[in-house]
Amino acid sequence: MTDVDQLARTNRDAEPVVEAERFVLGALMVEIDRNPGADALSPGDFYMPRHGRILAAIREGLAADEPVDPIAVGDRLSAAGDLQRCGGLAYLHECTAVALGNAGTVAYHAGIITAAARRRQRQQLLARAAQLVDDDEQWAQHGPELLGRLRDEQRTEQQGPRPSWRPVDIGPVLEGTYEPPRPAVGRRDDGPGLFYPGRMHTISSESEAGKTWLALHAVRAELESGNGVVYLDFEDDEGGVVGRLLAMQVKPQLLRDRFAYIKPDDAIGSLGNREDLAQVLGDLRPTLAVLDGVTEAMSLHGLEMKDNTDIAAFGKLLPRWLADRGPATVALDHVTKSAEGRGRYAIGGVHKLNGLNGAAYVLENRRPFGVGLTGRSSVYITKDRPAQLRRHALPGREGMFWFGDLVITSHEQEFVEVSLTPPASNPETGQRPTTVMTKVSRILAENPGGLSKNAIEQMAGGKATVVRTALELLVNDGFVLQRKVGAAIVHSHIRPFTIEALEEPRG
Structure with missing residues (x-):
């Protein structure tokens, strides 16, 4: 009798969860339905610790574009000294047999694992609260944090992915109580926001037209409003990004407390990377997540920027994964080099624009930026899926809408004024003199x-x-x-x- 069998005998409630974990791991190792449903799982979600270690080894192999069959995974576990603790090579083959011998998909079984992990988390929090409830001093010190974590758990479940083939509740629309998404993240100088919470956006421009400065303008607004920000940088380094924020007079304490700067050098699927990012999101609860350098990020993941299928895969892999967890996600990208054929599109496939569920902006430089200069770029809306931003803009050429101007005045290396001004005529009528x-x-x-x-x-x-x-x-x-x-x-x-x-x- 294996220890898994023993576990099932002593804890019948755990039996379906353990089998779901074995199914998912086995399916990944025989490459059945590899991606759908498994991406959001982390090793900590597994009831059996050994299963979490096996998942980490599989992810490491996938990230390195190496085989993930039981023998390859066994070699990887053995190199880390974990093979015997995980049941040996025979146990890995048992997992593949479970996947091959049972119906269902990875997504279905991953849902069982996720639901069980959330139940365990609630149980642990409630048990801890029960220990403290009779101790006024301990409750005063730790009670509010526990209640906050319980509220976060409830919010996570409410915001979690809805099974997409179930009917959507259309009651609020029929009753007239439906509230459309509002652009509440970042802001133009006169008040309107730039980005929609929980949705994907892009900012595109030629080099040195100010797309990073526009993103940092939104970063500053969120930090100064008391919100958290995550910045994933695939192009620059911490000196460049944090240095710009300091030059914009962002207080260092805000950056220490509410700003997470991440510079990835390997794929999100590599060992522990997604879990680390999920931890940052859980700790900081950001309202804004910036991905600086889409082309470089796709290359890091072995994806081709001109392939619509690869672009869709990347969108699901990172931007949509981030947006599904609450923050407005903003990807910075380059426009095509041909001004005549550029129009509304960034480099690569049309899917970059079609796949967005937020807004897309393009910057066109009017006056160059530089130390000691006042530069200006016009900011145009090329797509606004929720249709709440165009009311604050003016009609422009090729179907674009002029949202405003990014104006950067560099007094010296350490002092930069950045503003986002509204268009210079009446946005209600769009009339020009x-x-x-x-x-x-x-x-x-x-x-x-x-x-x-x-x-x-x-x-x-x-x-x-x-x-x-x-x-x-x-x-x-x-x-x-x-x-x-x-x-x-x-x-x-x-x-x-x-x-x-x-x-x-x-x-």
Whole structure:
């Protein structure tokens, strides 16, 4: 009789859980239905400790693109000194026999494992609370934490993945109480948020157009609101990212308490990596998770950025996995190098845009960023699945909507002002002062040496606020160049403004 049999005899409630664990491990080792349902499991979810060690060994083999049959897994366990503690090679073959000899899928049996793990967690928390309930001093010290963890467990179950083939409750929609998703993460300077909690987003741009700065602008907003942030960096290092946040005057204590910077150098499926990330999410409960460097992240996982199937697989592997746990997930990506064929898409497959359930932004640089300079990039919405962001934007070319401008003023290496300003005309009507824009464009064409803003306002006449709006729009749309000459800001003509020219794509 094996110790598993003995366990089943002494604890009948554990028997279906143990068999589910054996099924999952066996299915993974014979590559039956390998991925669906198993990704979210961690070794700590298993009732039998030996099963957790076997899962870790399988994950290590998958991450290294090595075989995960019982012999290969046995060799890996043996090298770690764990093979005998896990029942030996014979036990690994028993697990594969369970998978081959029973019906069901990995997803079904993984659900049994997850539910049992949550029950055990609740039981442990309740048992600990029962020990403290009669001791006022101990309860005052530890009781609130235990209650908070119990609430977190309830929230996790409520937010956990819904079996997708069961009917969705449409009652709130029929009753008029349904609340659509709201962009509550990050914020523009005048208040509107940028990202939807629990959904996937992208920010795309050419190099040095400010996509990382835009993400960090949202990071600062969340930290200063008392929320946590996780930053997964596949491109830079902690000096670059944390250094920028410090230059933005984010308080060091906020970064120590609420900011988790992670720089992966191996795949999420490698031994213990997903569990480590899950622990960070559980401890910090972030409202925002940033993935900086999608192309590099996909390469790290052996996936091809131009393959729609690989892109979908990566989305499920990391961005969707993160978003399903609550935070708004924002992936930073590069746009295609061809300005004419770029439109709304980033490098790689169309699925990068089609697979989003939040919003996608594209940045177009207007004035270069640099130390001692004031740079500007316009921020456009290219996709808004919940349709709550476009109301705060203006219609633009090629179906995009102008959400605002990212303005970065670098006073010195250690002090940077970053703002996200709204579009420079009425977002309710989308109307542009095209008559005044035409007039300002003509004035600048007749003064090739350039003019200051005050000079333009005097020469154009009319309301100064309308002239300033017209000038700002001409700069943002690439008709006027704004540059610093000494202490003055000078505006120069680039190309004539017409309605037709506004609709033409720029090279």
